Amino acid sequence: MINITRIFSTLIALIGASGSLHADTITVCPDGTCDFASVDAAITAAADGDRIEIGSGVYEISENHDLEERSIEVVGVAEADEPTPCLQLTRNVGWYLGDLQYRIESVEFVGEVEGIPTHRLRLGESTLETDLRLQGCRFQGLRNGFIRVFTVDIDDCVFDNCFYDEYQSGFIYVRNASIEGCLFDSCVVGSGTSQGRFMIQALDFEAVDTIVRNCEFRYANNEWFRSYDAGSVVLRNCRFEENSSSYYGLVTIFGRVDALIEDCVFTGNHNAPGHAVGSITAVDTDSLLIRDCVFDDPAARCDDQTPPDRPGPRALGIFGGFDISIQDSDFIGGRGGIRWLVQFGLYYSIVPISVQGCRFINQGPGPDCTTPDPSTCPLGTAFAGLHAFPYDTPSQFPAPDAMAVFTDCVICGGGEVPMSGVWIDGGGNCITRNCTDLDEDGVSDACAPPKPGELEIHVPGEVATLDEALGLAVPGQSIILAPGDHELHGFRSLSAADLVVRAEVAIEGPANTARIHLIEGDGLGLRILSSPGAGVRFENLDLFLPNTGGIPSGCERSNYPTVAEGVIIAESSNLAFSGCRFFASSGRTAVVGQKASLRFDACEFLGETDGGLAVQVVLDDGHLEIDRSRLVGTRLQIADSTVSLTDTRSTNIADPRGAMQFIDSTTILEQCDVIDTTVDGSQIGGVDLRGGQMLVRDSWFRGFRTSAPSGAINVWAGGELSIAGSTFCDNEPADLDSPAGWTDLGGNAFDAEGCARMAGDLDGDGCITGADFGLLLQQWSVTSGSPADLNRDG
Structure with a gap:
């Protein structure tokens, strides 16, 4: 009809x-x-x-x-x-x-x-x-x-x-689309429970001079635009304002796509907490260039629906991909800058993304809408480089050597943690706590340089406490601690740091003049994040690590790769100690490094111990240098790293894991003593080598004890050991346990012959002379005992 x-x-x-x-x-x-x-x-x-x-x-x-x-x-x-x-x-x-x-x-x-x-x-x-x-x-x-x-x-x-809520498609669903001079106003995608809806989905897409405003993209995976795999995307001179989204943001570049986003503005857009990754989210792209754009979106809004295991949104979220460059763009306000994620199953490049000539202004941490507390598991406000999504185990994701290179960027007003993750300082960057209006147009646009005389913060002096000083310090400054006791309360994070903390008066006698006591409060300890330049350096200080209280560790389900808990944690950072002493007991891990460089020069670890484990230093995928130092009741746990120990003595430790364990690392021990190690029946050596290479030169191993078949040095399958000019004495059951053999470079002495070395013969010439005393003063420049106690046995 x-x-x-x-x-x-x-x-x-x-x-x-x-x-x-x-x-x-x-x-x-x-x-x-x-x-x-x-x-x-x-x-x-x-x-x-x-x-x-x-x-x-x-x-x-x-x-x-x-x-x-x-x-x-x-x-x-x-x-x-x-x-x-x-x-x-x-x-x-x-x-x-x-x-x-x-x-x-x-x-x-x-x-x-x-x-x-x-x-x-x-x-x-x-x-x-x-x-x-x-x-x-x-x-x-x-x-x-x-x-x-x-x-x-x-x-x-x-x-x-306009409203769109049909399944797995777009309001505009085409292969090739060109949009110019258009306005999308007050449109809605998704009903609030549906997902996978898009205003536009296209393979090859170009949008020019287009405005998207007051639109809502409700629930998961609903966006204004999503690309097909293997296409191309161009957004030029577009404006996104006062929109709201609930998951991946406004624009998703998905798949093996070549994308250019140029002269675009994102302002006033709101992302729902937790889920939303960025106003722009790029996944597995072949290439992505973002140039001359402005991201001026507010921070996430937290509510009771916040997923407990997802970090808050950023202006730009990148999941894997190749050839990614962000140039001459501004990231302003509370949203946060760039988040880069390397996730299992994604394409990714070993070449880091390039961030050049960008400004990250007054972002601040804002509400992160996450658990654990972001104060102990912080994400960088300007850059958050993450290794994996919370649902991927560490074995499932790659660990690139660097996630981003920042060059000629302004990063100011970003709080204590502007950067997290692995990044490279390409030069020309400024990173400060405060911004200034350089062009005097009423808008902050540059780093506020330190004023004359502000390169040093005296405590007490300019500020009353160490807590205040760390809260104010900017890169290039030094915190000078007057003689006496200084307390560091709770947990604190530092990022993109170039900072020296030192005693005002150098060492006098058996103790340092300035002492730092870490006090449990809302958390405990210090995390140093993403400080690849000068990093943080402590000089001539005593550090007292508490015996009780929770200490930070790898943040569960929050993408942090730290492998162990520790009072001081360095992630993707340089951390150095010179002339410092560590006091700890109860098996505390004093220092943990992950993709970090750790250096100890003329330091002592002095645990309150009766021959048991007092303190640990743990490092994974980094570099360790220990020179002219003394480790009492202290254990080293090192994996996938390069290690240099020189003029250092390890003594008086009883632990089933030995005094030092090196896993798949390249290690040099030179002029070191490993004395009085007890391994409690475990088939582990005083020095335990599991894979990797080790060179031992001019060192002394004495007093190793275990009831299991092992030795002062124990080599497992895959380990390569070379020894030159070293002595082994009074080790039971053996000096060496290396089924695969080892390389004798000559000049070694074992068993009774090894015991012929005199305790005071530091230069190994068979005599105790003034030269040995000179070596003593040089080697043990930090001491709590009598200068006459040459073998440090009390």
């Missing part, structure tokens, strides 16, 4: 056409003076190649049209002082297009009823070789699927109050 009625209506319209039916131009106007008064009738009558001109007025459209074999143009021809022709949908309408060219210009389509998006306009039905051009049109209150064609060009169009 419907088809008969439609045919009958068409015949009447054809009769009323008065012979003008097959002209190239068909006219439509509401007063009956044109070829047709009905747009539906005009489209039905149009032949291939015809142009339909619609005069000003309101027209109801309700019919589907099969245009697969007819290429037509629909053009509004209102006078300058007349309203644009309005096509009011009274039901869902589909115009089914073929492998031809189509053009719609200067027409308004309205699908809303009483302001609510209600009816659908479907242009095209598949991705055939359809070429559709929309110019100067307005689409008001349309609901769900809109464009399904191969290629679409959209110029100077407005999409207002």
